[in-house]
Amino acid sequence: MDSAITNTEHAIHAEHEHASLPQHRHHFETEEQQREVGTFGMWLFLLTEIMFFGGLFFAYLLYRNWYYPAFAVASNQLSVPLGAFNTVMLISSGFCMAVGVWAAEVRKKNLLVLMLILTTFFGLVFIGVKGVEYHEKYENHHIPGADFSVAQFVNPAAYGIKEQPLSPDMAQHTEIYFFLYFAMTGMHAVHMIIGIVLLFWLIRRANRGDFSSGYVAPIENFGLYWHFVDIVWLFLFPLLYLINRHPLH
Amino acid sequence: MSTANSQSAPISHTILSLPDQSTARMPKRSYLNNEDGLLSWLLTGDHKRIAILYLISITFFFFIGGAFAGLIRLELLTPQPDLVSADTYNKFFTMHGIIMVFLFLVPSVPATLGNFLIPIMLGAKDLAFPKINLLSWYLYLIGGTLTLAALVLGGVDTGWTFTTPLSTHYLNTHVLTAATAIFIAGFSSIFTGLNFIVTIHRMRCPGMTWFRMPLFVWSHYAASLLMVLGTPVLAIALVLVALERIAGIGVFDPAKGGDPLLFQHLFWFYSHPAVYIMILPGMGVISEVISTFSRKRVFGYTAVAFSSVAIALFGFFVWEHHMFIMGVSNYSALVFSLLTMLVAVPSAIKIFNWTFTLQKGSITFETPMLYAFGFMGLFTIGGLTGVFLGSLGMDIHLTETYFIVAHFHFVMVGGMLMAFLAGVHFWWPKMTGRMYPESLSKLAAVTTFIGFNLTFLPQFILGYLGMPRRYHAYPPEFQVLNVLSTAGATVLGIGYMLPLLYLGWSLKYGAIAGNNPWQATGLEWQIQSPPITPNFIETPIMDHEAYDYEWLANQTKHEVTTVG
Numbered sequence: 001m002d003s004a005i006t007n008t009e010h011a012i013h014a015e016h017e018h019a020s021l022p023q024h025r026h027h028f029e030t031e032e033q034q035r036e037v038g039t040f041g042m043w044l045f046l047l048t049e050i051m052f053f054g055g056l057f058f059a060y061l062l063y064r065n066w067y068y069p070a071f072a073v074a075s076n077q078l079s080v081p082l083g084a085f086n087t088v089m090l091i092s093s094g095f096c097m098a099v100g101v102w103a104a105e106v107r108k109k110n111l112l113v114l115m116l117i118l119t120t121f122f123g124l125v126f127i128g129v130k131g132v133e134y135h136e137k138y139e140n141h142h143i144p145g146a147d148f149s150v151a152q153f154v155n156p157a158a159y160g161i162k163e164q165p166l167s168p169d170m171a172q173h174t175e176i177y178f179f180l181y182f183a184m185t186g187m188h189a190v191h192m193i194i195g196i197v198l199l200f201w202l203i204r205r206a207n208r209g210d211f212s213s214g215y216v217a218p219i220e221n222f223g224l225y226w227h228f229v230d231i232v233w234l235f236l237f238p239l240l241y242l243i244n245r246h247p248l249h
Numbered sequence: 250m251s252t253a254n255s256q257s258a259p260i261s262h263t264i265l266s267l268p269d270q271s272t273a274r275m276p277k278r279s280y281l282n283n284e285d286g287l288l289s290w291l292l293t294g295d296h297k298r299i300a301i302l303y304l305i306s307i308t309f310f311f312f313i314g315g316a317f318a319g320l321i322r323l324e325l326l327t328p329q330p331d332l333v334s335a336d337t338y339n340k341f342f343t344m345h346g347i348i349m350v351f352l353f354l355v356p357s358v359p360a361t362l363g364n365f366l367i368p369i370m371l372g373a374k375d376l377a378f379p380k381i382n383l384l385s386w387y388l389y390l391i392g393g394t395l396t397l398a399a400l401v402l403g404g405v406d407t408g409w410t411f412t413t414p415l416s417t418h419y420l421n422t423h424v425l426t427a428a429t430a431i432f433i434a435g436f437s438s439i440f441t442g443l444n445f446i447v448t449i450h451r452m453r454c455p456g457m458t459w460f461r462m463p464l465f466v467w468s469h470y471a472a473s474l475l476m477v478l479g480t481p482v483l484a485i486a487l488v489l490v491a492l493e494r495i496a497g498i499g500v501f502d503p504a505k506g507g508d509p510l511l512f513q514h515l516f517w518f519y520s521h522p523a524v525y526i527m528i529l530p531g532m533g534v535i536s537e538v539i540s541t542f543s544r545k546r547v548f549g550y551t552a553v554a555f556s557s558v559a560i561a562l563f564g565f566f567v568w569e570h571h572m573f574i575m576g577v578s579n580y581s582a583l584v585f586s587l588l589t590m591l592v593a594v595p596s597a598i599k600i601f602n603w604t605f606t607l608q609k610g611s612i613t614f615e616t617p618m619l620y621a622f623g624f625m626g627l628f629t630i631g632g633l634t635g636v637f638l639g640s641l642g643m644d645i646h647l648t649e650t651y652f653i654v655a656h657f658h659f660v661m662v663g664g665m666l667m668a669f670l671a672g673v674h675f676w677w678p679k680m681t682g683r684m685y686p687e688s689l690s691k692l693a694a695v696t697t698f699i700g701f702n703l704t705f706l707p708q709f710i711l712g713y714l715g716m717p718r719r720y721h722a723y724p725p726e727f728q729v730l731n732v733l734s735t736a737g738a739t740v741l742g743i744g745y746m747l748p749l750l751y752l753g754w755s756l757k758y759g760a761i762a763g764n765n766p767w768q769a770t771g772l773e774w775q776i777q778s779p780p781i782t783p784n785f786i787e788t789p790i791m792d793h794e795a796y797d798y799e800w801l802a803n804q805t806k807h808e809v810t811t812v813g
Contacts, residue, residue, distance in 0.1 A: 027375035055485030144498035179498040
């Protein structure tokens with residue numbers, strides 16, 4: 001009985017020794033373990049995200065092979081300059097995030113806050129441009145569903161588009177292209193918006209000095225998430241915008 | 250012989266069907282009474298309490314799903330469609346499938362026993378992410394509530410597979426509600442799997458190497474890989490079904506150039522591995538139970554451990570065998586048929602190794618062992634009929650008949666449910682601190698076994714004779730076998746009601762279990778029952794192999810129960 005009590009006291013004492021940071025959770029033996037667990041969990045979560053997007057990429061692969069002409073023509077409706085601009089925005093955002101992680105690690109509070117704000121800013125610009133692009137599709141009746149129209153693809157001359165007309169049969173398949181466009185970029189945008197919400201929360205905490213004492217796990221793990229969202233776009237941009245844009249054709 | 254006897258003397262001495270009642274005392278402090286009040290349960294981060302919350306909720310859904318099974322069997326008592334209309338019957342089997350698969354089988358062992366035991370077996374204080382663990386239970390509840398909402402609002406009749414274009418174009422039932430429910434419940438499963446993987450990688454106590462982990466943990470690791478990698482694909486498939494239904498975007502609509510088979514690929518890419526999500530944790534239970542009640546280390550520990558991972562790996566490359574009659578390419582069907590048969594190899598490794606564990610073991614026949622024997626026999630039949638179905642020619646004759654119904658019920662009910670009940674009985678003393686009534690529970694185990702065989706063996710014959718699945722009426726010549734099956738279902742129902750009653754009874758009146766009623770070797774048996782909230786007073790050090798009964802026999806110092 002006696003030994004049990006000493007053991008308990010010993011265990012409690014040991015816990016206090018470890019708990020030098022307020023963020024340390026009781027069920028971890030060391031802070032090192034806690035940090036590793038968080039990062040590992042985030043990587044696994046990103047793995048599930050890859051599988052989630054993977055389903056959409058698989059659908060894209062299938063239909064692009066089946067309906068290549070429809071995909072190529074429909075893809076020409078997207079604005080490459082806007083897409084390229086957005087790519088630059090996201091890369092800048094990712095760069096700021098990377099600098100932010102570094103700033104947190106070397107405990108530069110002001111730099112961290114600035115970088116998080118810039119990350120958010122570039123992210124918001126991306127969402128804004130995406131909104132402009134979506135609106136254009138709405139005006140052209142290119143949003144899949146009851147309102148969808150293939151007129152521009154069957155009779156491009158009437159709309160002043162320099163493009164070979166598609167047969168009505170093939171033109172119908174542009175709806176699948178636009179569905180995939182909206183599903184993939186939409187799912188990406190949802191991830192961006194979630195990320196931006198989290199960024200606001202991180203900015204508040206960073207401003208309060210939560211990450212100035214060497215506790216950087218939330219910043220690091222969010223950085224992983226944000227870079228993942230960037231990378232998804234780096235696949236989406238060529239797959240959706242740049243079909244049939246290479247010089248050989 | 251004599252040396253063997255003298256070595257095993259202290260071990261065989263400890264074989265008891267019940268613990269020594271004179272010394273066992275209920276600990277004053279445990280995870281059950283550490284905090285009081287409903288909120289202390291609803292907001293808990295303790296993996297043990299979350300396991301109990303899960304146990305209560307999945308039991309609830311099990312009996313709802315079971316009620317639908319009862320209604321199905323009742324309709325099939327007579328050849329005429331006399332109880333319900335065809336549409337209602339479709340809803341019955343759909344609700345039965347959705348509830349049993351997504352709300353019972355997938356979380357059954359992992360979310361209850363796995364949640365409770367994995368941290369303890371690894372010598373950790375909790376899972377890696379206690380809050381995410383609690384979140385996963387809430388997601389499960391939301392998913393479950395939405396399923397019940399779909400049920401109350403009028404039901405779903407797509408079948409549990411949400412087959413397109415039936416689910417997207419032709420049915421006017423609550424497909425969206427049900428799909429949302431499964432989508433949310435899926436994330437509960439993802440979070441459980443993620444938690445387990447991180448815990449197993451990063452939270453093992455000193456000395457707990459990968460090959461000292463109990464096989465229960467290995468099988469959960471394999472199942473978690475499947476949850477994490479497979480479930481997101483189901484999620485996206487359901488999102489596409491929802492979008493197709495709402496907006497008619499055409500992705501699964503052949504009229505617009507979409508491909509319904511794409512849905513089948515996405516759905517079965519999850520749902521085939523899902524059957525391994527369901528069965529693997531059960532196999533982990535069986536490893537523990539067989540070893541404990543034959544007083545032997547599991548034969549071929551490494552082979553059994555790797556066979557779990559192999560099942561998980563192969564499980565990802567067999568999904569097309571659900572689509573052999575759907576017009577897939579003959580060549581890919583050939584490849585998938587071969588791969589399907591390959592899964593039989595690691596499954597057989599497990600069965601053979603358990604059998605060799607029994608050989609020359611000191612076998613006793615406590616309830617968990619009876620269930621484990623049931624598992625081994627029934628799972629073998631279920632698995633072997635799976636090989637029949639994996640061969641292309643047989644599949645074309647047998648798929649969409651009662652043969653396939655019998656096959657997966659042998660694996661899921663005969664296998665998984667038996668394993669679940671084995672595990673619940675086996676760890677009941679640890680979870681509650683009290684024993685269940687042994688003779689009554691043996692009766693329940695035997696009843697379940699008899700009822701199960703009576704229900705599903707006739708269905709193999711029915712299917713072979715050509716009775717299609719999913720119809721509420723059938724030709725009169727099939728009636729005898731159907732009556733047998735319905736009679737069996739009644740017996741089976743009694744077999745499942747019994748544990749509910751006596752386990753509830755035992756919470757108050759059961760004998761006090763003590764730390765280690767089975768004289769088992771796992772770390773979970775070296776601490777008090779029920780455990781304290783941080784599980785261990787001192788971080789344990791694993792200085793022996795798993796299933797080392799000699800170590801246990803030489804063990805003099807046990808963790809002290811917090812009685813005084």
